[in-house]
Each structure stands twice: as structure tokens, then as C-alpha cells.
Amino acid sequence: MKIELFYSPGCTQCAAARDGLKAAARQAVAEVDWRELNVLDEIDYAVELGILSLPAIAIDGELAFASLPTPRQLRTALTQRVQRKA
């Protein structure tokens, strides 16, 4: 599963939450392709996904969280996706 964290460089909120979210994702899903994207380098892609605020998280190319979730919220969203796919 591909998880993309869009961040603005210098965002202290993103840096502080990143490790917790990454760990939560790895707990919920066996194979995680975790990517961290500087929104300024990927502006067209971010606009295509409908990202308007930062930080934001997309799962498998869909905007899943328009603001930073808690690790628990991310874990729940990922688990639900895995169940839907099964």
C-alpha cells in the first residue's frame, strides 16, 4: 500500500508526527511504501489530489486525510482499506 505524506519544508508539526504515523502504518499493513513528498516539488500532483492544506496524507493515490491524523486514525483507515480489498 502506498502512503504519501505531503509536507511543507520547515513544518515542525509534520516532523514531530512523522515517526509515529510511519510506525502506525507499518503496524497496520504488512507492505507499506511510505513516501514523504515536499509539496513544492510535487505541486501538480498535490493539486490533482485536491490537497488544500498541509500536512496531508494520500493512500494509494487518493487524498485520505486533509489534515494530519493521529496514529490511531491512520491505523484504522489502513485496516479498513485492507478489509475492503480482501
Add this chain to the structure above:
Amino acid sequence: MLTIGKLAGLAAVSADTLRYYEREGLIAPTTKSDGGYRLYGKDAIVRIRFIRQAQHCGFTLTEIRELLALRNRRAACCGDVRKLAVEKKLQLEGKIKAMKLMSHALDRLIADCTEEQHPVEECPILSALEQVDASARPD
């Protein structure tokens, strides 16, 4: 101290605009004269120029209020302001994308209309717009 008229002249805005900014919580008079007239410090000129410039960059008054608050918050850093600017850029790019799609839709309609002398009842542009309207209307 500056009266509202004097400040308006120096900042190149109308007195009505200043009253509006005041109602929106963006500026406030430093004091009032004995006659009850608003009086502003010279720093108000810089503040109003800031507001105007931010408006030109597409920030709403609510967002400008947030920028002004960040400006005065000791714990805030440049990254906080940058984040707001990046978010504004995302919004603007989203609007540009939507407007380009609208422009392409108009291109198609314009291309369909090749008979300028046809009566208006046969106009393909109006006809296409009517169809869009009909399909968008809820049953």
C-alpha cells in the same frame, strides 16, 4: 497621530476601506480624539500596506488576520508563515486548474459553432448549455 482621512490618503485606500478593515478586526485606532474621532499611529500605514499586498497575493481577510497574528506571536517562525503561503499556492493552483478545464470546455463549444449566420434557436453553444443544465438538474 493620524486621522482616518489622513491615514487613508497616506495608505492610498478609502476611509470606508479602513472602517471595513476595522470591523473585520484587521486594524484598530490607537486612541480617539476629544471629539471622538479615530486616531491612528504611523505604524498603521505599514499594517495597511501589508493587508493590501496580502490581498493582491490572494489571501482572504480571515487569512490576513492569521498572518498578522503570526507576525505578532513571539513563538511563531518563518516556517509557519511559509506553510500558509504554500497552502494559498495550492488553492490558487487548484483554481487555475479548474479554470483551465472551463476554458477547454468553452473551446469545444466555440469550435462547434461554425455557422455565425444561423438563427439563435440553432446555436450549438446555447443548445449544449441547455443540455448541461438539464443533466445537472435534480429529478
